Amino acid sequence: MIELRNVSVRTRGTINPVFLKNINLRVEAGDRIGILGPKDGGLPLILDVICGANAPLSGSVNRTGRISWPIPGGAFFHKHQSYVANARFVARLYEVDQHTYISRVLEMAEVGDLADLPVSRCPRAVTSRFAFALGACLSFETYVITNTNIGGKTDREKYQDILEELASRSGLLIVSSSAKTAEPFCHKAYVLDPAGSVYYDDMEAAAEHLARVSKRGDASSDQAEAEEEEQLVDDFF
Amino acid sequence: MWKDLNTQFNVIKALTIHNLQGQMSGYKYGFAWLILEPLFFLAGFRLMRKFLGGLASPPGMTPLMFYVLGVFPIFMALNGLKSYSIPVARSKLLGFPRVTPFDLVIATNLSTFAIYFVLFWLMVLPISIYENVWPPQDLMQIMLSLIMAWIMGWSLGLVISAAFRPFPPLKQFIGYANFGLRMSSGMFFCITMLPLNVWPYFTWNPLFQITEVVRDAWYEGYVSPIASPTYVVECTLLLLFLGLSVERHVRRFPKI
Numbered sequence: 165m166i167e168l169r170n171v172s173v174r175t176r177g178t179i180n181p182v183f184l185k186n187i188n189l190r191v192e193a194g195d196r197i198g199i200l201g202p203k204d205g206g207l208p209l210i211l212d213v214i215c216g217a218n219a220p221l222s223g224s225v226n227r228t229g230r231i232s233w234p235i236p237g238g239a240f241f242h243k244h245q246s247y248v249a250n251a252r253f254v255a256r257l258y259e260v261d262q263h264t265y266i267s268r269v270l271e272m273a274e275v276g277d278l279a280d281l282p283v284s285r286c287p288r289a290v291t292s293r294f295a296f297a298l299g300a301c302l303s304f305e306t307y308v309i310t311n312t313n314i315g316g317k318t319d320r321e322k323y324q325d326i327l328e329e330l331a332s333r334s335g336l337l338i339v340s341s342s343a344k345t346a347e348p349f350c351h352k353a354y355v356l357d358p359a360g361s362v363y364y365d366d367m368e369a370a371a372e373h374l375a376r377v378s379k380r381g382d383a384s385s386d387q388a389e390a391e392e393e394e395q396l397v398d399d400f401f
Numbered sequence: 402m403w404k405d406l407n408t409q410f411n412v413i414k415a416l417t418i419h420n421l422q423g424q425m426s427g428y429k430y431g432f433a434w435l436i437l438e439p440l441f442f443l444a445g446f447r448l449m450r451k452f453l454g455g456l457a458s459p460p461g462m463t464p465l466m467f468y469v470l471g472v473f474p475i476f477m478a479l480n481g482l483k484s485y486s487i488p489v490a491r492s493k494l495l496g497f498p499r500v501t502p503f504d505l506v507i508a509t510n511l512s513t514f515a516i517y518f519v520l521f522w523l524m525v526l527p528i529s530i531y532e533n534v535w536p537p538q539d540l541m542q543i544m545l546s547l548i549m550a551w552i553m554g555w556s557l558g559l560v561i562s563a564a565f566r567p568f569p570p571l572k573q574f575i576g577y578a579n580f581g582l583r584m585s586s587g588m589f590f591c592i593t594m595l596p597l598n599v600w601p602y603f604t605w606n607p608l609f610q611i612t613e614v615v616r617d618a619w620y621e622g623y624v625s626p627i628a629s630p631t632y633v634v635e636c637t638l639l640l641l642f643l644g645l646s647v648e649r650h651v652r653r654f655p656k657i
Contacts, residue, residue, distance in 0.1 A: 173655070217495035218656050231498045239493040242423050249422065256415035257497060259408065 166191040166214055166231065166306065166337070171223030173209040182206040186360030193229055193305045196331050198346030199339045200370055201356030202378040210356065211339050215308065234310045234339070235299035236292055243284040247275050247294050250283065254298050265301060272297040272326070289316040293323070300326055306335035312345050324348065341378075343371035412499055416508030417515070419494075424512065435516055439476060439524070443468050446589045459591050461622035463532035466525070470619055471588040473521045474550040474611045478586075479579055480513045481554020485561040486572070488651050503648055510555040518547065534620065542618035542630065549637045550611045556637070559644030562651055587612035592627050600627065607636035 172185040184206045191197050201207045211234055212218035213225055241250050251269045255262040270279050273293040278286045293315040299307065307330055314323035330336065331349055338346040346353060346367070353370035354361045357377055364370035424435065446468050459467060487509060488502040495502065529535040537543055565571045586608035592600060603609050604627045613628040 176655070212491075212495075215496055216498045216501075218491070219653055221655055227498065233496045233498065237496055240419075240496065242419070245422060253415060253419045253422075256418065257412060257499070259411050 165193055165226070165228045167226040168210075168213065168220075169224045169226075171210075171213060171220040171225065173206060173213060173218075173220050175206070175209065180204070182209065184209065184356060184358070187223070187356070188361055189354055191306060191335065191337055194335045195306075196336045196350045196352075197338075198343075198350040198353035198367070198370065199337065199356065199361075200343055200346060200353050200374045201341060202374070203341045205341070205356055205377070207339055207341060207356065211308070211310065214337070214339075229305035230303070232299050232302070232304040232307045234308050236295035236309075236311060236314060238283075238291060238295035241283050241291075241295075244282050246280045246282060247273075247286070248279050251294075251298060254302075258302055260302065268301045269294065269297045272301060289319065293319060296323060296326075300330060304334055306337055307331075309336060309338045310340065312338065312340075312349070341374075343367065343374050347371065408499070409504065412504050413508050413511065416494065416500065416504055417511045420508050420512040421515065424516070436520060436523075439472055439517075439520060442472055442476075446472075449589070459594050459623075461624075462591070462616065462620055463534050465528045466532055466534055466619065467591075467616070468589065469521075469524055469528055470615045471586075471612050473517060474547060474615055475583060475586050475588050475608060477514065477517050477547060478550040478554035478557075478608055478611070479582060480517070481510050481551055481556075482558045482561070482575070482579065482582075484510060484555045484558030485565050485575065488559065488562045488648050489566040489654075489656055491656050502652060506555060506559065506648070510551065514548075514551045521547065529619075537619045538621050539618040543615055546611050546615045546618065546630075546633065549633050550608070553607060553611075553633075553637045553640055556640035556644035559648045560640065563647045566651060566654060582606075582608060585609065591616060591623075592625060593623075603627075607633055610636075 166189065168187050168189040171187040171189075172183070173187070174183045175181050182205065187210065189199070199207070199210060201210070209218070213220050214227075215231065215233060216225075216227065219225075240253075242253075247270065248266055251266045252262055255265045273290065273296070275290060275294060278290055283291060296314045309327070312324065312327060313320060327336070327349060336349055338350055340346055343353075350367060352363070352365040353367060354363050355370050355373045355377065357373070362373060364373065443465070447464070484506045487506045492502075492505055494500050494505060526535070529537075561571070561575065585603065585606060587603075592603065592609075592613060595603065610627070610629060610633050613625040614630050614633060616623055617625040617628045
């Protein structure tokens, strides 16, 4: 179970800081739920708080049960090392049998002959499949998913089926700036709004809200750009 | 509780191996540079002494071992000091819910300890045999001093992390402090080389005490008049307590 109560988060040291307040979320074990927010709307901040990578500015976070890391995230890879070596690290971290786990991951990701090549020398699509398989081959109560477009175009259907299978036995938390990503898997969603998080048990309504918030964001960024341009012109003359 | 401790042990083990595998990965010869760094230091000091003060080694000690026994404890401690940024900075590995900043601090420092501990013996064995000062007088005291230097370094790093979060420019000042500690901690001098009236200004420094304890424990012919293993242990425990408390406090705040 993941519960965020009156959480507020803020970016630091950026030109356009993001500040989110009154975030209230509750994800029970086995839930299929989306967290939707506009691009640059603070989704990574909330993701960090959910996974425990960062503390909120205020509010409380309660996490129980096994929660995955953001899948398919591969920022922790040693790029000069092989897929096998990177999978071994995750196996050690999650205390699972290395041999069984690595063979399952390599099979799911269809790595083939690239298994022992450094990650930096392998195609992106394979790395994306591998990053997804690392998480999917472990057992969690809630899988935190940030991208459902795994691998290349031809791989999409297969990995969507795997996601569906994961969702049938565990919870799925899809964090995305696109409602289309979450719609096929989730029945309900929270939309991150500057005023707080809004809960919907209807994905269509959530998508509409997200579209409104995103437009507002685009409009305000357009306005900011126009103001900046005007300022530049003023400065010039 | 035992299950949780076992999990944390396995997490730290995995992170330490991950860290060791990533050391110097951006360089062509990887680990070779790690070995070369202290070697360059030793060679630099040797040259400096040759040009500035002749080649006479301090009374009761041999020239090369004198430097080796001074450099390694300081290297271990000052590398640990760099941990000040870990509890407050964002790390890609913190995306794993079971990894905490404290695990990262311990894993980073365990890998540093492993590297310098192996390097220490790789250098000490041939040099001490060459200079005819093998075996050490008190091996246990040497090992414990190295461990104390290591714990002291990262504990001090954790203490500093509290100030680093609200004041990131602290990084610049830590560079100066690092240099000051290197120079004042007995890397290239021992207490008997200093005039008696300046002794009180040096004996408070626990790092200087560690180098004195290590040299005292190695040589039969050198008895340090100030070396106090008890003082070293007390300082280490105090810094460890402070460091762990600060880490517990700092983890409640958002990262930089």
